């Protein structure tokens with residue numbers, strides 16, 4: 001096992017002192033973040049708790065993505081009762097009011113609003129009778145909100161990435177274990193139609209043994225990062241301060257499921273390299289007048305970061321972060337086995353003996369036979385909500401797992417392993433791409449945790 005690195009201070013993450021402060025405010029005397037000595041200290045199985053027939057939710061952060069989740073959850077509750085949004089917290093009262101309006105419209109009881117500033121979620125976690133605290137705040141708040149929830153006996157769900165430092169990853173894992181609460185990272189791309197088709201194909205053995213995958217987040221965010229609202233208020237700062245893969249989970253989540261990461265295999269180590277930083281500086285020069293403060297900003301984030309992961313079973317994964325240059329959107333999405341492969345953007349499949357030799361099939365042609373049952377059975381009805389229904393499916397499945405007392409499909413160990421890429425890539429980039437070991441957050445549990453099934457509904 002690798003030694004835990006010393007805590008660092010940066011805009012994305014919290015120091016140990018801040019983490020302790022956050023939990024102390026939630027009424028906790030000790031944050032158990034000493035690492036267990038041996039593999040056998042790890043959990044025997046992913047957490048499952050008693051069924052929660054009516055899931056009472058407190059929502060923290062109802063801006064862009066939080067609003068999508070609130071409306072999805074209301075839709076899930078309409079389709080089958082058992083979901084109630086009891087409280088809404090946001091530093092902007094008008095955002096909280098807007099969410100209250102949607103809850104009223106859907107026929108729900110008025111939620112309590114918590115709008116007294118950046119730490120008012122702590123009051124919500126302490127005062128409200130809730131089963132789940134769900135957060136879609138800027139990155140630096142994900143861990144404090146999840147800790148506040150779990151320390152007060154609530155399950156936690158957070159938008160991506162769950163954490164931005166290794167210290168934060170351990171804090172989530174150890175708090176989830178100590179409190180016996182779920183801590184779920186809401187990686188919606190795991191529920192995308194093509195991602196689920198590929199997962200289904202992998203489970204059916206169509207690609208043979210899976211040996212390699214590629215993913216990434218290649219999204220021109222220049223306009224978003226320089227906006228005077230939404231993510232523009234906080235996301236650009238990370239590009240000023242960290243040279244790393246800042247957003248690894250959309251690309252990695254789906255391929256990690258195909259490779260049974262955390263359930264038979266695990267990320268072992270990575271090497272990472274970043275190129276020059278040009279895009280944001282050029283954008284500022286072209287879009288802001290002479291003398292504007294934006295033109296004086298300097299960014300350390302390489303416009304393209306490439307990270308290469310080797311798994312414990314010797315398989316390979318590349319993950320790219322590319323958000324500062326003009327380009328069409330892509331998550332790459334490649335999954336390759338001994339019999340064939342899927343390649344996204346555009347979606348194509350090649351399977352030896354079935355596809356024309358050396359020619360791609362349009363992946364559409366495979367949907368008839370291999371569409372994932374969840375997309376066949378659940379996704380199609382209703383109006384289009386959030387990222388082409390995948391967000392709806394992820395919220396729907398979280399509610400089902402809690403209502404039925406199942407382990408969640410993304411557990412705290414997955415959240416930590418996927419999020420750890422940010423700090424590990426940062427360390428490798430800063431050290432001439434020398435390898436960095438992933439902590440084994442499961443402490444050996446990955447060897448026996450059961451593989452994710454193909455769920456039907």
Ligand SMILES: NC(=O)c1ccc[n+]([C@@H]2O[C@H](COP(=O)([O-])OP(=O)(O)OC[C@H]3O[C@@H](n4cnc5c(N)ncnc54)[C@H](O)[C@@H]3O)[C@@H](O)[C@H]2O)c1
Pocket residue numbers: 060061062063064065066089090091092095117118119120121136137138139141159160161186187188229230231232233387
């Ligand atoms: N999965 C996806 O496809 C996807 C898409 C967009 C954003 N996200 C993630 O969702 C999260 C939020 O992103 P966004 O685009 O909605 O950002 P946003 O800025 O639009 O919304 C953030 C909201 O949180 C509120 N907020 C900020 N600090 C708070 C605090 N301490 N307590 C309570 N409320 C607080 C803000 O007022 C705002 O309403 C981020 O983690 C982002 O990475 C995920």
